[in-house]
Amino acid sequence: MTIATVSYAGKTVVAEPLTPEGFAKYGSVISPDHQVLGAPTKGAGNVFTEPDIVKPVGFYSQSKFETKSHCSFNLQRFLPPAGLDREAKKYTMTVIERHPLSTQTFFPMGVDEKEAAYLVVATENDSDGLPDLNKLRAFVARGGQSVTYGAAVWHGSTCSVRGQLDMTMFMYTNGVAADITELVQIEGGLSIEY
Template identity: 35%
Template sequence: MKPPVLRPEPLTREAFAPFGEVIEASDAVRHFTINGGNTERYHDLADIDVGPDGRVIVSIFRGQPRSLPFVVEMMERHPLGTQAFVPLNGRPYLVVVAPAGPAPTVADLRLFVARGDQGVNYGRGVWHHPLLALDTISDFLVMDRSGSAPNCDEVTLDLPGLISQPV
């Protein structure tokens, strides 16, 4: 059986809201001038939630490029905290998500195309595919949880989804 094709959609604050936050400098977010007029601060863009007994850590993930078409066979979630990704290379990338809750099916998946100036903060427990860099090795600044309790669940989809081409 041929996997269903996931339909790409642009990453917008409104469309992504059920899964977390879009991190971007835009007029839609609170911003103001600081540093004697030299800097515009785009303020409080993501709720970095590390839950009880956790602490925020900052890492760089270096993602190997994925080739399209790409088959989405698994998803993961972090039940104890959020996980934010901000691209450092200005390159577009793909985001596959499904709502928090029971293990997702292919019908639950949504595919977003993120511009190179947009980050995402996955909400606590939101299912997502691991990093999907395109075309070239890409670095991402990642803010997430460190703590003593395990914080990553992985599932294999009963029926995979197919990413044929981004928008």
């Protein structure tokens, strides 16, 4: 549901590499190259475990609608969006979204772990609860990295910077569009270089 249209006259945003520390204000990142610092211990399966690296949450008890929520895993297939110039490595983002009552996690599938796969874009609220585009940050996520946007965090739609990109997406939902997603249109777009 579109709740507002805003304009942006600021500078081009330059994307940085996605790291758990850099993204911490907006949610969580699963990035084995950053988080698995030792070798797995010997034993059944040679497993290294980093417990509770992401904590999915749903706040649908706060909804004004009397509905129940459930956990939903979705398969999503992305192609490079309109506004993406892969040759120039530029993207013009025209919409930003948030999910007020749930975190949202994306797991890329079938992509080389070192390949630049998608852009992650997030920002804080301004004083009116709309996205503060002047504080927007962009990150380049590799195929071996997953991202979780915190509940009510403004973020860009998934932007594949390769060809086709398949992802598993996890979030809580109650089936009520007004609870699930809020959109803000960016008049004239916002330019991101990656």
